[in-house]
Amino acid sequence: MNNIVELEKIKKTYLQGKVDIPAINNVSLSIKKGGFVAIAGPSGSGKTTLLNIIGGLDQPDSGTVRVDGEKFETLTPSRLAELRLFKIGFVFQAYNLIPVLSAAENVEFVMLLQGIPKKERLRKAHAILDDVGLSGKYNRRPAELSGGQQQRVAVARAIVSNPSIVLADEPTANLDSKTGQGLLELMKTMNKEKKVTFVFSTHDKMVMDYAGRLVRLRDGSIFDDQSK
Amino acid sequence: MMSVNVKLDVKMAWRNIWRNTRRSVLTISAICFACMILVFMLSFQLGSYETMINASVNMSTGHLQVQSAGYHKKKSMRLVVSQPGEIGGILEKIPGIAAYTFRANAFSLVSSNKRSRGVLVTGIDPEREACVSTIKTMISHGRYLEQSDTNQVIVGNLLAKSLRVKPGDELTILGQGRDGSIAATAVIVKGILSSGIDAFDRSTMQIPLQYFQAVYSMGDAVHEVVITAKSLKKVSKIKKDIQKGIDAAGRGNGLVVLDWMELIPGLLQGIEMDLVSGMIMYLVLIIVVAFSILNTFLMSIFERTREFGMLMAIGTTPGRLIKLVLIESMSLTLVGIVLGIVCGSLITLFFQSHGIDMSGSSEFMKQYGIPARLYPRLSLVSALVGPAAVFVITFLAALFPAVGIRKLKPVEAMTHI
Ligand SMILES: Nc1ncnc2c1ncn2[C@@H]1O[C@H](COP(=O)(O)OP(=O)(O)O)[C@@H](O)[C@H]1O
Numbered sequence: 001m002n003n004i005v006e007l008e009k010i011k012k013t014y015l016q017g018k019v020d021i022p023a024i025n026n027v028s029l030s031i032k033k034g035g036f037v038a039i040a041g042p043s044g045s046g047k048t049t050l051l052n053i054i055g056g057l058d059q060p061d062s063g064t065v066r067v068d069g070e071k072f073e074t075l076t077p078s079r080l081a082e083l084r085l086f087k088i089g090f091v092f093q094a095y096n097l098i099p100v101l102s103a104a105e106n107v108e109f110v111m112l113l114q115g116i117p118k119k120e121r122l123r124k125a126h127a128i129l130d131d132v133g134l135s136g137k138y139n140r141r142p143a144e145l146s147g148g149q150q151q152r153v154a155v156a157r158a159i160v161s162n163p164s165i166v167l168a169d170e171p172t173a174n175l176d177s178k179t180g181q182g183l184l185e186l187m188k189t190m191n192k193e194k195k196v197t198f199v200f201s202t203h204d205k206m207v208m209d210y211a212g213r214l215v216r217l218r219d220g221s222i223f224d225d226q227s228k
Numbered sequence: 229m230m231s232v233n234v235k236l237d238v239k240m241a242w243r244n245i246w247r248n249t250r251r252s253v254l255t256i257s258a259i260c261f262a263c264m265i266l267v268f269m270l271s272f273q274l275g276s277y278e279t280m281i282n283a284s285v286n287m288s289t290g291h292l293q294v295q296s297a298g299y300h301k302k303k304s305m306r307l308v309v310s311q312p313g314e315i316g317g318i319l320e321k322i323p324g325i326a327a328y329t330f331r332a333n334a335f336s337l338v339s340s341n342k343r344s345r346g347v348l349v350t351g352i353d354p355e356r357e358a359c360v361s362t363i364k365t366m367i368s369h370g371r372y373l374e375q376s377d378t379n380q381v382i383v384g385n386l387l388a389k390s391l392r393v394k395p396g397d398e399l400t401i402l403g404q405g406r407d408g409s410i411a412a413t414a415v416i417v418k419g420i421l422s423s424g425i426d427a428f429d430r431s432t433m434q435i436p437l438q439y440f441q442a443v444y445s446m447g448d449a450v451h452e453v454v455i456t457a458k459s460l461k462k463v464s465k466i467k468k469d470i471q472k473g474i475d476a477a478g479r480g481n482g483l484v485v486l487d488w489m490e491l492i493p494g495l496l497q498g499i500e501m502d503l504v505s506g507m508i509m510y511l512v513l514i515i516v517v518a519f520s521i522l523n524t525f526l527m528s529i530f531e532r533t534r535e536f537g538m539l540m541a542i543g544t545t546p547g548r549l550i551k552l553v554l555i556e557s558m559s560l561t562l563v564g565i566v567l568g569i570v571c572g573s574l575i576t577l578f579f580q581s582h583g584i585d586m587s588g589s590s591e592f593m594k595q596y597g598i599p600a601r602l603y604p605r606l607s608l609v610s611a612l613v614g615p616a617a618v619f620v621i622t623f624l625a626a627l628f629p630a631v632g633i634r635k636l637k638p639v640e641a642m643t644h645i
């Protein structure tokens with residue numbers, strides 16, 4: 001089976017005060033290895049919730065989630081943390097990086113958690129930063145990098161240990177359109193060259209154009225799913 | 229690999245500490261200040277106890293005494309140490325003993341031509357006594373006893389005042405000999421003794437031991453063999469050696485060896501009480517500091533909830549996060565503790581060589597003859613016990629907010645404002 005992600009009849013409802021807010025409503029979705037998939041929809045349509053469920057950060061009320069063959073329901077929280085560490089890369093909208101660590105150290109940090117020896121960590125961190133166009137900026141702290149550069153560091157950290165999938169929740173939302181395009185180009189390149197599966201969410205038309213497959217979400221349901 | 233891992237963790241912790249420079253400096257100062265006070269105060273207490281014990285021991289009891297069993301409680305004339313020379317022979321062979329002397333005591337009625345008083349008359353060996361006690365140095369009028377003296381007496385200044393005598397005046401002593409006979413003699417005041425301790429100056433009356441033995445029909449017997457040790461630490465070892473020596477000589481029954489704690493139980497109790505009240509004060513100090521530290525730790529974790537959420541999302545286990553936070557808070561604490569030990573030790577060493585003026589000292593100290601200057605004494609114990617307590621309590625204070633991290637859920641933490 002070459003599906004990295006398999007969602008089956010996922011439901012997730014939030015209780016806000018006394019009102020039930022259905023965030024995800026009966027979503028089934030499979031994502032193939034090597035895909036470059038956009039989850040698109042307006043604000044509040046359930047993109048973040050869906051990505052969090054795929055990433056094991058949030059649990060659905062019903063339905064099953066499988067990532068790389070692992071069925072999430074059966075996993076303990078620490079096994080789930082381990083799975084995230086080794087198989088899933090994350091890029092968030094903001095606050096991605098550890099502010100006290102340099103770009104290279106931020107990338108190193110995940111590898112440290114993974115138990116990779118120091119020498120290899122350094123070599124890999126520098127190599128991946130070169131790949132995302134940040135050579136020479138290894139020792140900059142996040143505060144000394146532009147928003148676009150910070151997101152590139154986040155992408156570098158997400159893909160450095162060849163995860164099964166990278167989940168990016170509106171990675172371009174805080175960037176101007178040119179910088180956002182640059183980041184998308186980078187992700188696309190990494191997807192092609194390193195065969196990393198990307199799933200990213202957006203509400204930006206221009207960003208959707210980069211997707212190899214566009215899954216449209218409205219009020220927690222998929223209403224359109226097209227591959228190009 | 230572990231050591232390599234620790235490196236980035238420690239680097240991260242160290243930089244996190246300096247994220248809020250002012251807060252960290254304040255926290256470190258609080259810890260440093262507490263440790264400084266603890267090092268100094270404990271050194272001061274322990275140093276003054278040693279001074280107190282030695283002052284008290286040198287003026288009256290010695291570190292150790294050999295007595296007849298029961299004499300210490302009853303002070304009965306008949307409970308004597310016979311053949312004291314043999315005990316002296318045993319003592320000569322024991323290392324760590326500085327000096328020893330013999331004394332005998334008798335309650336007697338002492339009269340001048342104006343007044344009478346009931347007094348404990350003590351027979352002393354002038355030469356030996358001078359090696360054991362500081363009495364010789366406290367003569368304020370007249371002179372100290374000499375080996376050839378017979379019916380001469382040294383009187384405490386308050387006692388002399390109440391008897392209205394001065395050197396050269398005559399006193400008559402009336403008491404009961406060891407055999408029940410009447411002991412009576414007339415003596416000349418040779419010297420007046422001023423120790424500064426009222427109780428001592430009000431009750432002291434000393435005559436030469438040989439003369440005492442003749443007057444009170446003691447033969448060659450004495451009541452106390454008084455021993456001083458070269459240092460306070462050696463006392464318990466010497467006590468055991470003396471006991472062994474006495475047993476070996478076949479004089480085990482009938483004789484007991486008492487140390488200063490048994491001879492002056494009030495001093496030990498006073499020290500214990502002073503220590504306990506000191507401990508309570510220190511504990512309050514440490515707890516106050518711990519709360520301010522707890523506040524710092526809580527704040528620094530609360531501020532970073534979103535960061536912790538992100539760290540957990542990318543696969544950091546709660547245990548790992550707790551470790552990171554603990555490394556951070558303990559590094560902060562350690563900086564404060566090390567600074568505190570260094571500063572506290574330096575201050576202590578300064579006063580250790582210059583002394584502290586104690587002219588307005590407490591009653592408890594006065595009672596045991598504390599000199600006008602006290603000297604703190606820095607030791608491994610006084611330098612480390614307080615800071616170690618600070619370390620343990622700060623660790624607990626740091627543990628509490630750190631363990632709270634376990635409850636964090638990545639998604640909620642990341643959306644935390
Ligand atoms: N923690 C929460 N508590 C209550 N409602 C929530 C929570 N998170 C999301 N929601 C609601 O769930 C719906 C989907 O939200 P979200 O997944 O964040 O959408 P998107 O990322 O597409 O903007 C929205 O209506 C939102 O208000």
Ligand SMILES: [Mg+2]
Nearest residue numbers: 047048049170
């Ligand atoms: Mg969202």
